[in-house]
Amino acid sequence: MIEFDHVSKSFWTGQQRKVILDRASFRVEMGRSVGVLAPNGTGKTTIINMMAGLEKPDEGEVHRTSRVSFPLGFMGGVVNRNTATENARYIAQLYGLDPDYGEAFCRWLCDIKEYFDMPVGTYSQGMRARFSFSLMLALEFDIYLIDEGMPSTTDAGFNKRAGSILKDRLRDATVVIVSHQPKTLERFATSAAVLRDGKLHQFETLDEARRLYEYDA
Numbered sequence: 001m002i003e004f005d006h007v008s009k010s011f012w013t014g015q016q017r018k019v020i021l022d023r024a025s026f027r028v029e030m031g032r033s034v035g036v037l038a039p040n041g042t043g044k045t046t047i048i049n050m051m052a053g054l055e056k057p058d059e060g061e062v063h064r065t066s067r068v069s070f071p072l073g074f075m076g077g078v079v080n081r082n083t084a085t086e087n088a089r090y091i092a093q094l095y096g097l098d099p100d101y102g103e104a105f106c107r108w109l110c111d112i113k114e115y116f117d118m119p120v121g122t123y124s125q126g127m128r129a130r131f132s133f134s135l136m137l138a139l140e141f142d143i144y145l146i147d148e149g150m151p152s153t154t155d156a157g158f159n160k161r162a163g164s165i166l167k168d169r170l171r172d173a174t175v176v177i178v179s180h181q182p183k184t185l186e187r188f189a190t191s192a193a194v195l196r197d198g199k200l201h202q203f204e205t206l207d208e209a210r211r212l213y214e215y216d217a
């Protein structure tokens with residue numbers, strides 16, 4: 001479970017205070033995947049980063065009682081001058097996973113051929129996206145955090161493989177996915193929330209959330 005207990009978060013831009021959350025309380029229950037709808041630039045990444053523990057609230061508390069992933073696409077733990085092989089093995093070890101398995105899984109899933117043994121700094125954006133998604137799926141989490149849907153890869157084969165592994169994983173795990181588009185949430189979310197005026201309004205269904213979101217828009 002992830003629980004936001006009266007969480008406030010804002011940024012000072014030098015001219016104004018940009019409020020993301022204002023004493024917001026919100027809960028992600030195990031087995032109930034949530035889609036969060038919010039327009040661009042209003043705080044989707046900040047909220048996902050707070051769920052992951054990468055950013056701290058100004059006030060209030062974020063409680064985690066499950067294994068929560070890093071956000072999909074997060075490359076913070078990846079060293080650019082090292083190869084995907086070295087990165088995959090190192091990160092697998094950090095998470096207590098067999099490095100042979102971690103390497104083999106990522107090599108198979110991202111399918112970037114000889115580039116897997118070249119420094120990550122030489123990768124295209126799509127290759128980086130595929131590698132970071134593979135890393136996330138190699139590790140076992142209770143809750144997976146996804147910012148704006150699937151990675152922006154043009155590789156249809158990868159999207160299909162990764163999408164079906166994630167779907168399979170969700171039989172036991174939960175996903176939190178944030179997007180500005182209701183369509184992006186359809187595949188994975190069973191409930192939804194809308195970020196509005198610094199609060200996260202929770203709904204039983206995506207349709208209910210969509211009504212509030214589209215009314216605002």
Ligand SMILES: Nc1ncnc2c1ncn2[C@@H]1O[C@H](COP(=O)(O)OP(=O)(O)OP(=O)(O)O)[C@@H](O)[C@H]1O
Pocket residue numbers: 011012013018020038039040041042043044045046047180
């Ligand atoms: N460290 C920071 N300092 C100042 N402002 C910040 C900081 N981090 C984020 N912001 C601002 O807070 C707002 C929300 O940022 P965030 O990246 O969470 O939004 P988002 O909804 O994910 O955006 P996008 O849809 O464009 O990816 C933006 O206006 C952003 O410029």
